[in-house]
Amino acid sequence: xxxxxxxxxxxxxxxxxxxxxxxxxxxxxxxxxxxxxxxxxxxxxxxxxxxxxxxxxxxxxxxxxxxxxxxxxxxxxxxxxxxxxxxxxxxxxxxxxxxxxxxxxxxxxxxxxxxxxxxxxxxxxxxxxxxxxxxxxxxxxxxxxxxxxxxxxxxxxxxxxxxxxxxxxxxxxxxxxxxxxxxxxxxxxxxxxxxxxxxxxxxxxxxxxxxxxxxxxxxxxxxxxxxxxxxxxxxxxxxxxxxxxxxxxxxxxxxxxxxxxxxxxxxxxxxxxxxxxxxxxxxxxxxxxxxxxxxxxxxxxxxxxxxxxxxxxxxxxxxxxxxxxxxxxxxxxxxxxxxxxxxxxxxxxxxxxxxxxxxxxxxxxxxxxxxxxxxxxxxxxxxxxxxxxxxxxxxx
Numbered sequence: 049x050x051x052x053x054x055x056x057x058x059x060x061x062x063x064x065x066x067x068x069x070x071x072x073x074x075x076x077x078x079x080x081x082x083x084x085x086x087x088x089x090x091x092x093x094x095x096x097x098x099x100x101x102x103x104x105x106x107x108x109x110x111x112x113x114x115x116x117x118x119x120x121x122x123x124x125x126x127x128x129x130x131x132x133x134x135x136x137x138x139x140x141x142x143x144x145x146x147x148x149x150x151x152x153x154x155x156x157x158x159x160x161x162x163x164x165x166x167x168x169x170x171x172x173x174x175x176x177x178x179x180x181x182x183x184x185x186x187x188x189x190x191x192x193x194x195x196x197x198x199x200x201x202x203x204x205x206x207x208x209x210x211x212x213x214x215x216x217x218x219x220x221x222x223x224x225x226x227x228x229x230x231x232x233x234x235x236x237x238x239x240x241x242x243x244x245x246x247x248x249x250x251x252x253x254x255x256x257x258x259x260x261x262x263x264x265x266x267x268x269x270x271x272x273x274x275x276x277x278x279x280x281x282x283x284x285x286x287x288x289x290x291x292x293x294x295x296x297x298x299x300x301x302x303x304x305x306x307x308x309x310x311x312x313x314x315x316x317x318x319x320x321x322x323x324x325x326x327x328x329x330x331x332x333x334x335x336x337x338x339x340x341x342x343x344x345x346x347x348x349x350x351x352x353x354x355x356x357x358x359x360x361x362x363x364x365x366x367x368x369x370x371x372x373x374x375x376x377x378x379x380x381x382x383x384x385x386x387x388x389x390x391x392x393x394x395x396x397x398x399x400x401x402x403x404x405x406x407x408x409x410x411x412x413x414x415x416x417x418x419x420x421x422x423x424x425x426x427x428x429x430x431x432x433x434x435x436x437x438x439x440x441x442x443x444x
Contacts, residue, residue, distance in 0.1 A: 074205075078204055084112075085112065089102075089104055114170070117136075220396055228429045240314055268294075294409070310431075346385055
């Protein structure tokens with residue numbers, strides 16, 4: 049599995065063009081004349097989805113008219129970079145999308161929002177990425193769009209992105225393959241006394257060496273009391289035998305993010321910890337089995353949470369047992385007891401069982417593709433709860 053492969057092909061230009069047409073069809077249904085899909089360096093999904101451009105330092109957006117071709121909007125420094133990789137040919141620089149240190153660029157004469165909007169006349173402008181759109185930029189946009197409506201358009205884009213094409217599914221399969229290589233590197237090299245950061249480095253290096261363009265999210269290792277952290281970053285804490293060492297790794301391939309989460313124990317753990325881990329593992333397997341096309345998402349969450357509560361761990365539940373995945377490791381929608389949608393063929397999810405009490409926690413996580421029958425798991429490496437023996441030389 050760890051042999052090096054040629055660079056993965058990813059998404060072709062025709063599919064990028066089709067995405068624009070599909071979102072324009074949804075815009076027409078919602079009465080939206082123009083759509084601004086906004087992204088940051090940390091949350092690049094929307095701009096990457098429509099243009100294949102991923103901002104660095106700066107922010108960016110894709111302006112999509114009701115008809116015709118889109119425009120990529122970038123900051124003052126990224127024109128050469130954007131031109132080298134964007135599938136959208138027309139690119140405009142805006143001062144509002146400059147990096148957060150707010151340089152002045154004296155003497156530059158970049159287009160204003162009024163200039164941009166003249167290219168795309170609209171009475172009703174939708175913003176996708178609504179909840180992370182900066183207030184200061186919104187104010188400038190609103191001044192240029194005086195007397196006209198600016199609305200939340202996240203649902204418009206989600207309706208297009210929620211079901212994946214064959215090429216997108218192949219990207220996720222490749223991301224999962226490389227993510228397993230990252231996890232195997234940890235399993236082969238982890239030993240007591242390593243720091244959490246060193247463990248994360250093992251996975252990161254292995255994935256980049258085997259075809260990942262980046263990590264799908266900041267790879268983490270959180271051990272002992274740190275394992276209670278649902279969202280974490282690795283520290284300089286040294287890992288120890290007998291404690292939970294939570295490892296979460298994910299590769300990004302052609303914009304698509306994989307993820308595998310495993311709780312590891314070097315040597316032996318006590319019976320109570322083993323039982324806790326087994327309930328979480330069984331909840332993950334149960335979730336995967338329940339996730340079939342046509343099944344109400346809320347019913348999946350109710351049954352899985354019911355199992356966890358019946359097993360005596362109800363107080364350790366934080367959120368639903370799965371969330372969407374694709375351009376982001378965690379994207380809309382979550383599978384929760386409050387969900388109102390049915391699972392459908394072509395949707396993709398990370399089954400993500402995170403449980404934590406006052407002393408320890410863990411995550412079992414794997415991606416699946418929803419089909420008409422049983423879900424297709426994208427990874428299954430080391431789902432058993434057998435301990436990792438500490439071998440000669442300190443290796444596990």
